[in-house]
Amino acid sequence: MKKFFRAVFNIVWFIFGGLWAAVVSFALGIALCATIIGIPFGLQYFKFGRLIIMPAGKRVKLHYGKHVFVNTLWVIFGGFAAAIATISFGIMMAATLIGIPCAVQYFKVAKFVFAPFGSQIVKAK
Numbered sequence: 001m002k003k004f005f006r007a008v009f010n011i012v013w014f015i016f017g018g019l020w021a022a023v024v025s026f027a028l029g030i031a032l033c034a035t036i037i038g039i040p041f042g043l044q045y046f047k048f049g050r051l052i053i054m055p056a057g058k059r060v061k062l063h064y065g066k067h068v069f070v071n072t073l074w075v076i077f078g079g080f081a082a083a084i085a086t087i088s089f090g091i092m093m094a095a096t097l098i099g100i101p102c103a104v105q106y107f108k109v110a111k112f113v114f115a116p117f118g119s120q121i122v123k124a125k
Helices: 002-032 039-053 064-094 100-114
Strands: 058-061 120-123
Touching (some): 002 100, 039 100, 039 120, 058 100, 064 100
Antiparallel strands (some): 058 120
16 A cells, blocks of 8 residues: 555656656756766766655665765755755645645655765665
């Protein structure tokens, strides 16, 4: 039954924003991969795109310590702002009863957006 609800939620998420968020993420990843210096950052946008397209049933394992220097650069040059924006969307969604499941997904995504280097996206138990 849980798998059914995850599938339904993912389909609704995909239709109402997940597809567009993933397209933007993949486009940013391609743009960053055009430069040698941007390749590691572009690869993180591809990971983000895979998470944001259908987030239900996935979990983020945060490993900030694996790549402290690069994660710190990421946080300084946009990761903090992106995490705050994602948390803001989650708070707005949590303001309505029906938006709470979406808010949970936004908070999960914010954790990944804050420090993606070394972090893993795994299936939820």
